[in-house]
Amino acid sequence: MSTAPARPRLVTDRRQRILDAAGPVFAEHGYERSSVDAIAKAAQVSKPTIYSHFGGKEQLFRIWVGEVARQTTEDAVRAVQAIDVTPKKWRASLVGATTDLVVAWHTECAASLARIANAEVGRDPEIFTVLRESAHDPVIEALAGRLAMLGNAGHLTVPDPVLAAKQLIALARTELDDISEFGTKPAPVTVVRRVVKVGVETFLLAYAA
Incomplete structure (x- = not known):
């Protein structure tokens, strides 16, 4: 046979x-x-x-970085894609999904990847591209889509969903670069939740309809 x-x-x-x-x-x-x-x-x-x-080793390293990056964010991307746009739930859902996303980027696994990638990006700039395409871009795309839906539902005023998604993530992580030493150390989940909640509230001051 x-x-x-x-x-x-x-x-x-x-x-x-x-x-x-x-x-x-x-x-x-x-x-x-x-x-x-x-x-x-x-x-x-x-x-x-x-x-x-x-x-060879270089391409193996790049592929490994991309795979780990995808694994650290795939659950968060699914959470973002499931943001509830109904009037009673959208705020809490936005906070929860953004928290899941930021927590995923500050685990021990993510911190280990950041340390290794940061050390090698100068040698091989392609590592930055791999990280962007594997983790950053899918998150921005998913988040921008849900923010646009919140805009269509009348909850937000979002003229540029992609820019809004980038600003939301930046606000949600404002304090965490210091706490996690630019992502190279895991951040306590309780701290992440506090920081993200403040960041989302600041975002809504600008974008809530």
Whole structure:
């Protein structure tokens, strides 16, 4: 019986195993001191297998950064997309979704990623692009869409939803750069909730209809 149909699954599983193994290596040693040998050993694959899937350590690192960035924000993006636009719930829903988003960006996992990415972005500016496309842009797109819906419902006055989304996030994180040392340390959830609530209230002073 032919086993050909199972090959794509096998390839996908092996690729994910390499990414899963690369994470702890990069997190512990940083990019420069992490070796393809160490990642191959952790993933229980050969070095040629890693080169076959990723082309080399640099591309593997970029893909790993993008995957972790997506994982840290995917739940928050879903929360943003579910913001309730009904008259009685939209304010609390906006605060809750923005809080979920900011909490996701200040966990231990997110802080570890920020430390590694910040250290490497000077060497490889493409890392900034990866982070923007994997985490920042999807969040802005989702949030802008919901803010536009709140505007259409008459709750907000939003002439530029994308700008409004960026301003909301900036206000919600105003104090957290100091508290988290620019995202490189996790921020306590209780502190995040307080900061976000104040930021959303400030945002609504400007945008509430």
